[in-house]
Amino acid sequence: MKVNRSIIALLALVLSTGSALANPVLKSSVVVIEPIVTVGDMFENAGTLAEQPLFRAPLPGTTGNVDLTAIQAATSRIGLESFEANGLAMVRVSRASALVDQTLLSGLIVEDLRSRGILAGGTMAEVQLSRPLDPIQAEARDVPAQLDTLRYLPGNGSFSARFIVAGLAQPLDLSGTIALSVEAAHLASNLPAGTVLQPDNFVMRPISLQQADAQGIAPLEQLVGMALNRQSREGMLVRPSDVSVPLTVAKNDLVTIYYRQGPMTLTVRGQAVTGAAKDTPLQVLNLISKRVITAKAIAPGAVEVTSAPMTLAGL
Structure with a gap:
């Protein structure tokens, strides 16, 4: 039993040592974010050399092929003398990107105007550039573009703006107009x-x-x-x-004229001479006395008078 345990321990040590000393293995294709391709980007099992730079990455949003000879030359310079080529003659290297277009940049302008209180409430802004903008493949960042400065003239709606775009050495300057609606x-x-x-x-x-x-x-x-x-x-x-305000009583409507005093309520039939909204005055013809009086619309088909009941003939 002791012999078997010793053999198993020895095999485990050999296997772990072999794994630790395994040569880096070249990948067939890689996608990088940073402008420099490292050993860890290009190889599996890169070990302590993973952060060592090998060569410049292609531009954001583009892809290039690196042949095996160039890879061997780059690894030799940093002391990586051997690796598993895995039968590859070249490696495909792509650079991730973030799209920066008019929609994104316009959104930054609108956001700035809102923060200044220019776009209050439901006001909307449409940004129109003075010249077309081709989409830009910026570096793949959480924030690929930032608004640096914005000059806006409300009188004629014109603006000029400067943006910082990830991966561009120079700032991006744009101008145009902003239509508020x-x-x-x-x-x-x-x-x-x-x-x-x-x-x-x-x-x-x-x-x-x-x-x-x-x-x-x-x-x-x-x-x-x-x-x-x-x-x-x-x-x-x-x-x-x-x-x-909608009419509670319309012209020519037949109505009941009410007069209330204490517990007593008097009524008589009438006809609206003018229309009125609720709680507003109108002219009403008393159909008994044939006199036109002033009343107040209180509900559809109902008006109320505040004058003495003697003006309401027949009550």
Whole structure:
């Protein structure tokens, strides 16, 4: 039993020693992030030499082939005399990248404007460059581009911006214009006058901030439940002046006229001469006396007067 244990221990020692002394094994293809390719990038079992640089990586977003002769020359310079080539004649080396395009850079500009309070509430910004921007393959970083400076002129909407892009030696300068807009309520269909507006009567569409300031717009929640003042067409921008509080009593409606004093309530039939929203005054014809009186709309088909009951003939 002791002999068997000794043999097993010896085999384990030989195997572990062999594993520790195993030559690095060349990979067939590698993807790197940094601008320098290291031994650890190129080989399995790189050991203590893993962090040693071998050669420059290709540009971000590109791929190159390194032949075996160049690899042997590079490893010799750092003291790596032997490795397992694994039957390879060359290694494919790719450099990871992050795409920096107009969308990303525009987002950085918009974010900066929001942090300054220029884009308050629901204001939106559309960035238009003065010249086209070809997408840039930047270094693969969590933040591949940063806004360095931004100069914005609200009067004409022009801007100039400088960005720092990972992997570019020089800063990137861009210019153009920024169009500010807000979403406004437009009618989804043709509607007659007096329609009490509901959420499904609207579609939200962007309009320029200048147009919104000039014409005046109202939040959607202020328009829902209001009545159209006139017949309106599909696509019309709805402004506060286009709506009013819905009529509780419309012109020519037959109504009950109420007069209350203490526990006594007197009523008489009448007809609205004008329309009115709830709790607002209107003119009503007393159908008994044929006199027009002033009353207040209190509910559909009901109005209330505050004058003495003697004005209500027949009560």
